[in-house]
Amino acid sequence: MVTAFLPRHGQRLLWRYGPTRVAGVCIAAAWVGLAVQAFQPSWTDQHHGPMLTGHVPDRGVIGGVGWWVVMVVAMMGPAMLGHLHHVAENSLRRRRARAVTLFAAAYLAVWSLPALPVVLLENRVDRDGPVVLVSVVMFAAIWQLLPVTGQGLRDCHRTVALPIIGRVADLAVIQFGRTAGWACVRTCAALMLVTIATGHNLAVMVAVTATILWERMSITPDRTTRHIAVGLSLTGVVLTIGIGIRG
Amino acid sequence: MAPFVRQDVWSLAPNDPIIDAYANAVAVMKNKDPLDPTSWSYQAAIHGSYAQPARPLWDQCRHGSWYFVVWHRLYLYFFERIVRGEVVAAGGPSDWALPYWNYDGGGNHNTLPLPFRDTTSSLYEQQRNPGINTGAGLPPSITSPAFALSRPTFVGISEFGGGITSPVGQFFAQTGRLEQTPHNDVHVAIGGLMGDPGTAAEDPIFWLHHANIDRIWWLWEQHHTDPTDPRWTGQSFEFFDVGGVQVSLTDAEALDTITQLDYTYDHAPIIRIPIPPKWRDLVRVRWPRPWPEWLRPSRPPRPPIGPGPDPGPELDRELIGASNGSVHLTGEPAQVTVRVDPDSAAALGADRNRERAHRAYLDLDNVTADRNPGTVYGVYVNLPEEPASDDLASHHVGNVSLFGIERMEDPHGDELGHTLRLSMDITELLDQLVAHDEWNDGEQLDVSFRPITLETEPGVAADAPSVTHEDVPIRIGRVSVHYG
Numbered sequence: 142m143v144t145a146f147l148p149r150h151g152q153r154l155l156w157r158y159g160p161t162r163v164a165g166v167c168i169a170a171a172w173v174g175l176a177v178q179a180f181q182p183s184w185t186d187q188h189h190g191p192m193l194t195g196h197v198p199d200r201g202v203i204g205g206v207g208w209w210v211v212m213v214v215a216m217m218g219p220a221m222l223g224h225l226h227h228v229a230e231n232s233l234r235r236r237r238a239r240a241v242t243l244f245a246a247a248y249l250a251v252w253s254l255p256a257l258p259v260v261l262l263e264n265r266v267d268r269d270g271p272v273v274l275v276s277v278v279m280f281a282a283i284w285q286l287l288p289v290t291g292q293g294l295r296d297c298h299r300t301v302a303l304p305i306i307g308r309v310a311d312l313a314v315i316q317f318g319r320t321a322g323w324a325c326v327r328t329c330a331a332l333m334l335v336t337i338a339t340g341h342n343l344a345v346m347v348a349v350t351a352t353i354l355w356e357r358m359s360i361t362p363d364r365t366t367r368h369i370a371v372g373l374s375l376t377g378v379v380l381t382i383g384i385g386i387r388g
Numbered sequence: 389m390a391p392f393v394r395q396d397v398w399s400l401a402p403n404d405p406i407i408d409a410y411a412n413a414v415a416v417m418k419n420k421d422p423l424d425p426t427s428w429s430y431q432a433a434i435h436g437s438y439a440q441p442a443r444p445l446w447d448q449c450r451h452g453s454w455y456f457v458v459w460h461r462l463y464l465y466f467f468e469r470i471v472r473g474e475v476v477a478a479g480g481p482s483d484w485a486l487p488y489w490n491y492d493g494g495g496n497h498n499t500l501p502l503p504f505r506d507t508t509s510s511l512y513e514q515q516r517n518p519g520i521n522t523g524a525g526l527p528p529s530i531t532s533p534a535f536a537l538s539r540p541t542f543v544g545i546s547e548f549g550g551g552i553t554s555p556v557g558q559f560f561a562q563t564g565r566l567e568q569t570p571h572n573d574v575h576v577a578i579g580g581l582m583g584d585p586g587t588a589a590e591d592p593i594f595w596l597h598h599a600n601i602d603r604i605w606w607l608w609e610q611h612h613t614d615p616t617d618p619r620w621t622g623q624s625f626e627f628f629d630v631g632g633v634q635v636s637l638t639d640a641e642a643l644d645t646i647t648q649l650d651y652t653y654d655h656a657p658i659i660r661i662p663i664p665p666k667w668r669d670l671v672r673v674r675w676p677r678p679w680p681e682w683l684r685p686s687r688p689p690r691p692p693i694g695p696g697p698d699p700g701p702e703l704d705r706e707l708i709g710a711s712n713g714s715v716h717l718t719g720e721p722a723q724v725t726v727r728v729d730p731d732s733a734a735a736l737g738a739d740r741n742r743e744r745a746h747r748a749y750l751d752l753d754n755v756t757a758d759r760n761p762g763t764v765y766g767v768y769v770n771l772p773e774e775p776a777s778d779d780l781a782s783h784h785v786g787n788v789s790l791f792g793i794e795r796m797e798d799p800h801g802d803e804l805g806h807t808l809r810l811s812m813d814i815t816e817l818l819d820q821l822v823a824h825d826e827w828n829d830g831e832q833l834d835v836s837f838r839p840i841t842l843e844t845e846p847g848v849a850a851d852a853p854s855v856t857h858e859d860v861p862i863r864i865g866r867v868s869v870h871y872g
Contacts, residue, residue: 231753231868233732234706300807302754302865305710306729361557 160229160241161222171215179343205260206253212336213252216350217325220357221248224300224321228314231303240303240314247318248325255330259337271384275377277338282373284331285366293327294362296320329353335373392468392485392651394599398493399654402502406487407511409480411503413471414592415510416478425628426470432589434463434627436558436795445626445634449585451792452560452808453553454543454615456567457605458639459625460598465642465649466627466635467595473630485651488599491531491574498525498843500578504593511592515580517762517842525843529766529784530573533604535812536566542615546749546811548608549615555623558585559795561809565786566608568810571601572791573764577842583762585792603653606645614643705749708733709833710868714754717765717788717837717862726750726833726867733830733871747872748815750785750835754865755808757793761860764789768836769817770826780838782820786812788837790862807865814869835867 225241232240284290301317304310332349339345352369359365400406420427423443433439433446450459468486475484491498504511505521514521539548544564551562563572574597581587581594588594615621621640629635646652709728716722750769768775768783775783788810796808821827 230705231707233708233729235732300754302714304712304866305707305868306727309712 160238161225164218164222164225164241164245167214168218171211171218174211175215175341175343175346178341202257202260205263206256208341209256209260210249210253212333212341212346213249216333216336216346216353217252217329219350220297220353221321221325224248224317227300228303228317231305232310232314233305236305236310240310243311244314244318244321247315248322251319251322251326255326259334263337271380274338275380275384277334278373278377278380281331281335282370282377285370285373289327290331290366291363293324294356294366296324297328297357299324328356391646392472392483393654394485394603394651395487395654396490396493396497397487397501397596398490398497400487405481406484407501407503409475409478409484410471410487410592411510412478412480413474416474417471418510425632425634426473426630429590431467431470431628432587432594435589435594436584436586438586445628447558448625449558451558451567451585452550452563454550454562454564454620455553455555455623455625455639456564456571457549457601458620458623458642461602461605461642461645461649462625462627462637464595464598464602465651466629468651469630470628486599487596488603488653489593489596490600490603491526491570492528492533496523496525498528498531499523500593501596513581513591513593516582516591517577517579519842520578526574526577527840527843529780529840530577530764530787531570533566533570533607535569535786536564536604537608539565539608539813540612542612543617543620545809546813548612549605552617552619555619559792561796561807563808563810565812566601566604568789569787570604571597573787573789573840575791576760576762576764576789577840579762583760583791584794586795606653609643615639705870705872706732708869708871710866711835714866715837715864717761717763717839717864719761719763719839721836721838723834723836724864724867726835726869728831728833728869730831747813748818749870749872750812750814750833751868751870752788752808752810752864752866753868755788755790755810755862756865757790757860757862759860760790760793761862763862764840765837765862766840767812768838769814770821770834771836783817783836785814785817786810787840788862788864811870833869837864 225244228240228244229237299320301313301320303313303317332352336342336346336349352372356362356365356369395406397407414428417426417428417431422429424430425445430443433443435449437446439446448459449463450456464486471486472482472484476482489497489501500516500520500523503509504513505523506512507514512521536548539546541547542549542564543552545551545562546565548564548566550564550567551560553560553562575582575588578591578593578597581591582597622638624636624638626634626636641648709726709732711724711726713724715724750767752767765788766780766784767786767788768780769785771783772779790808793808818827822830827833
């Protein structure tokens with residue numbers, strides 16, 4: 142079964158070093174990929190440095206969805222290490238790599254669903270237009286205040302009792318990955334849109350990742366989402382003023 | 389100057405000046421302006437309150453956390469100073485100290501102390517569970533600190549003081565053995581205001597209950613070491629002192645009650661951990677003894693499982709078995725079978741450093757309820773079909789009660805949504821079962837849950853639970869066995 146999801150050497154890696162450590166390596170690799178992309182000469186020359194907004198390379202739909210998954214691994218991965226550890230800790234040792242793999246696959250599959258419309262729309266929207274960026278930031282601020290975010294954040298912290306043997310165990314971790322992924326999408330999708338609206342800006346991705354981690358680790362979710370909403374609103378106001386000054 | 393001495397309330401006459409002074413001080417504090425930090429309701433709200441808007445330092449209690457014991461020690465310390473101020477102002481004894489209720493002291497000490505049952509006293513609270521105010525006794529399976537006192541270390545979910553948590557926030561799922569039994573169980577058994585952390589400290593018996601919990605920690609400290617982790621020792625908590633002055637103390641400033649907090653308890657430290665009647669003779673069996681081939685019934689060879697011989701890196705605690713489904717407790721006895729995976733257990737045993745003693749843990753995972761049903765359930769392993777009282781005592785490994793579940797499950801509360809997890813060390817019981825040929829296959833454990841009832845007289849349980857709650861089931865997502 143595991144071979145259906147991982148090549149043999151991947152299994153050995155998971156077996157030997159533990160799923161959560163391997164996940165950490167994957168997250169680090171994803172960030173390296175994002176950084177390499179941001180500092181590519183063709184991109185930095187075009188946009189006067191790696192941190193500016195603008196166009197992203199046209200990767201096609203498949204490539205775009207793949208790039209989205211890399212972004213999800215990099216940005217959501219740190220916040221998901223607790224879930225991975227929960228799956229690992231609550232699985233039999235000989236089934237641990239398989240359970241974590243199934244969980245991660247289900248989680249990423251859920252996150253891939255919004256990728257398609259985002260990728261299709263991404264290159265049709267004029268992101269150089271400041272109105273789009275300000276609108277997305279203000280939308281993200283409002284999203285933080287909606288009950289769906291608070292409930293999603295609470296669901297992010299929920300764990301489930303996992304069966305340990307047989308098909309039912311596999312289905313349970315897939316279901317857990319699906320639930321965790323959906324809770325994560327509800328909580329973080331608006332913040333991801335901010336990243337998209339800034340043309341996959343590396344600094345923005347770092348800031349959004351830090352925000353997601355803060356949100357996830359906070360033990361008073363309602364207060365934290367309010368603080369983030371205020372921060373996003375102020376960002377929107379500053380952007381609006383800046384746009385006004387530049388004329 | 390000698391430290392203040394907290395005395396056993398059952399060693400005092402009902403009209404002892406210590407108790408009279410407490411009753412008078414409670415009455416005075418209840419008549420104060422509720423916004424006065426030294427008033428009764430304000431002091432209670434520091435633990436928890438449903439009143440809005442919240443005032444400074446309300447809702448500060450720590451539960452399901454390694455901060456549980458120390459936060460409550462400091463809470464009691466400053467409360468005691470405020471009450472002593474009222475006692476002295478009223479002309480009472482200047483050496484007044486908060487008495488404690490040692491419900492595990494034998495005889496009728498498991499019943500509510502008489503002054504707290506007097507309907508004319510400020511110490512009376514009518515919302516307590518039926519039976520408590522009329523002299524029904526708390527059973528020893530609820531009151532005994534044996535599970536807690538037997539733990540060798542402080543930090544950990546199945547250890548004395550609970551697992552590591554954030555200092556911010558009130559309710560976590562890292563409940564230690566002292567917090568569960570007797571603390572949580574006594575709260576739930578008394579019920580009424582005591583059954584909810586948002587109101588518990590409004591019942592005057594709360595403070596004597598917590599003085600006893602603090603005393604048990606004090607007893608444990610005589611022979612064990614408190615955490616030295618700077619995240620614990622350096623953590624400070626804020627309270628109101630005499631005169632409504634806001635003060636702060638760190639955990640490290642609350643470890644020695646005599647030199648740092650100027651109080652002690654009346655009895656010399658005596659730790660008595662009762663040995664269950666069936667297990668008087670100590671055995672030297674150590675895990676993974678249940679799995680040697682000669683103990684297993686003959687069976688066909690297993691097909692190889694997994695992609696290779698390397699089972700992967702070992703965690704601190706390895707899962708080796710679990711129930712197939714969940715358990716719902718509805719006021720009646722219930723049972724679930726935990727199947728131990730022999731391959732996992734055998735692989736684990738082969739990897740272990742032989743010089744290290746193996747421990748086995750029974751975990752109750754994802755424990756939830758819509759609200760606290762007010763029932764305490766005993767947890768038993770491999771209980772005979774019609775158990776005698778000796779069997780119940782010998783197979784008892786811990787309790788389930790849900791003090792504080794309302795706060796964890798509140799979908800609108802500003803609290804993390806999470807479930808409870810309880811963990812119990814069952815190593816010695818498994819050793820005994822193997823030694824007595826009561827667990828020969830080593831592959832299956834029957835875990836029973838039985839509601840614990842109040843005693844109508846010492847040693848005699850009531851015919852039925854004091855309260856039945858079929859409409860509020862406790863859901864246990866999984867029962868699992870771990871190896872560590």
